[in-house]
Amino acid sequence: MKIKSIVAIALALMSFASVQPASAALKVVTTTADLGALAKEVGGDKVQVDSFAKGYQDPHFVEPKPSFILKLHSADLLIAVGRELEIGWLPPLIQQSRNSKIQPGSDGYLDASLQAAILELPTGQVTRAMGDVHPLGNPHYWMDPENGKRVAKEIADKLSQFRPNDKAFFQQKLTDFNAKLDAAEKGWLAQMAPYKGTKVVTYHRSFPNFAERFGLDIVGYVEPKPGIPPSPQHTLDLITDMKRLNVKIVLVEPYFDLKTPNSIGRDTGAQVLVMPPSVGGVKEITDYFKLFDYDINLFLEAMKKVGATK
Numbered sequence: 001m002k003i004k005s006i007v008a009i010a011l012a013l014m015s016f017a018s019v020q021p022a023s024a025a026l027k028v029v030t031t032t033a034d035l036g037a038l039a040k041e042v043g044g045d046k047v048q049v050d051s052f053a054k055g056y057q058d059p060h061f062v063e064p065k066p067s068f069i070l071k072l073h074s075a076d077l078l079i080a081v082g083r084e085l086e087i088g089w090l091p092p093l094i095q096q097s098r099n100s101k102i103q104p105g106s107d108g109y110l111d112a113s114l115q116a117a118i119l120e121l122p123t124g125q126v127t128r129a130m131g132d133v134h135p136l137g138n139p140h141y142w143m144d145p146e147n148g149k150r151v152a153k154e155i156a157d158k159l160s161q162f163r164p165n166d167k168a169f170f171q172q173k174l175t176d177f178n179a180k181l182d183a184a185e186k187g188w189l190a191q192m193a194p195y196k197g198t199k200v201v202t203y204h205r206s207f208p209n210f211a212e213r214f215g216l217d218i219v220g221y222v223e224p225k226p227g228i229p230p231s232p233q234h235t236l237d238l239i240t241d242m243k244r245l246n247v248k249i250v251l252v253e254p255y256f257d258l259k260t261p262n263s264i265g266r267d268t269g270a271q272v273l274v275m276p277p278s279v280g281g282v283k284e285i286t287d288y289f290k291l292f293d294y295d296i297n298l299f300l301e302a303m304k305k306v307g308a309t310k
């Protein structure tokens, strides 16, 4: 049976079973595990959260599944990263969900980027020239805890709008989250402070917000442009730059081939670190706090190896 007919039958069955008491948990669907983690922080047991992209998958290129359409069909709220991160896979799923509540522009569609600080905003005409997958600024903004707070507030406000009687609950969860994150961020900043200005190279442009917050200096990328695989000439130029600037760290997202990064590492003596930019990127990263715990610890351990002891 074709996927479409399976989905159609399932949707028909679900319409019989969709009557729920008003107090049932709000059904929240998020495109990424990071947004899911933030929704759980502020929603607590009053939300049921499902996320599509796993933390070890490239969020630009997610393989659509029939189960995604079913989740969207019964969702009260869809939260997306925005900035066209999901443009390659989400729009057809929303359309096929037959759920008017979560269409872009509806109350049940939340673009999480709207209040976030966005880096690498384009100047002049916006194009996808040469396959650039970041045409509207950098969409990996959740890698700064300050943006995590902004997104959490957006979600808490949206949940309060849906469930006015639970507003105090959501706002208290937000207050608790902010306090916990403030304390954690203070610790992360202190740990990273000795390495301020450390030059690094990253595979994809997933880490500009992280680098800006924690004082790293990204001097190059393994990809010639976001979404474009490495080319021999670009790699040679990058190696030359890394040697000139004495770059000893290469950060690679878990979903990229390590062949080119490893050859760059051999040529330059740099440490190649597989650094997850998302919750669930490795099994230890079970929430938004552990994402920074893990990545910062990974970086600090590598700095010890390259001899930059402080």
Ligand SMILES: [Zn+2]
Pocket: 060, 133, 134, 139, 140, 204, 205, 206, 226
């Ligand atoms: Zn990207």
